[in-house]
Amino acid sequence: MKEALVLTAIGADKPGLVERLSQALASCDANWEESRMARLGGRFAGILLATVDRDRAAELERALVALQTHGLRVVIERTEEPAGHTDWRHLRVEVVGQDHPGIVSEVSHALAERGINVEELSTVVESAPMSGQPLFRLTADIASPPAVDLDDLRGHLESLAGDLMVDISLRTQDGQSA
DSSP states (O other): OEEEEEEEEEEEOOTTHHHHHHHHHHHTTOEEEEEEEEEETTEEEEEEEEEEEGGGHHHHHHHHHGGGGGTEEEEEEEEOOOOOOTTSEEEEEEEEEEOOTTHHHHHHHHHHTTTOEEEEEEEEEEEOTTTOOEEEEEEEEEEEOTTSOHHHHHHHHHHHHHHHTEEEEEEETTSOBO
8 A cells, every 4th residue: 555745845955955855765665756846045945746655654754854964854744635626627827027025925815715726836036038127927727616707717817917017817728718
């Protein structure tokens, strides 16, 4: 029987951290399933879904905790994959505009108040091509319950775009207009 573990890892960025993490998993015959990892503010941060035989889960946990001696702190959460929402619509929200506080808060609030689940979120601040001003980009893959009226959602996001002075688009995950 397999055990699913969600791991959160963080430490000062330096070469070899992913290797050490992967070696800890391999030493227990654990499978590295999904992950997102990045260098953020001089830190290495990552999330990872791993599976391991239930009788080796405690051994894996000890190996992961031991990574602290190499500067990598790992938080371990045992989990079970919940049943998917097969009738939910999977969409993508993209936001682009001059960077300022509150953009993520306002967009996530608009989604949450409609019962929409954020499944993946990425953001970046980069220099705008012409002005060099900070340009904020957000991409969110979301799952919307069938009862959510997409025209209402689109209208609310368009209104929010005006208030935040950003561009917001709502599309299917394959790029078609929703």
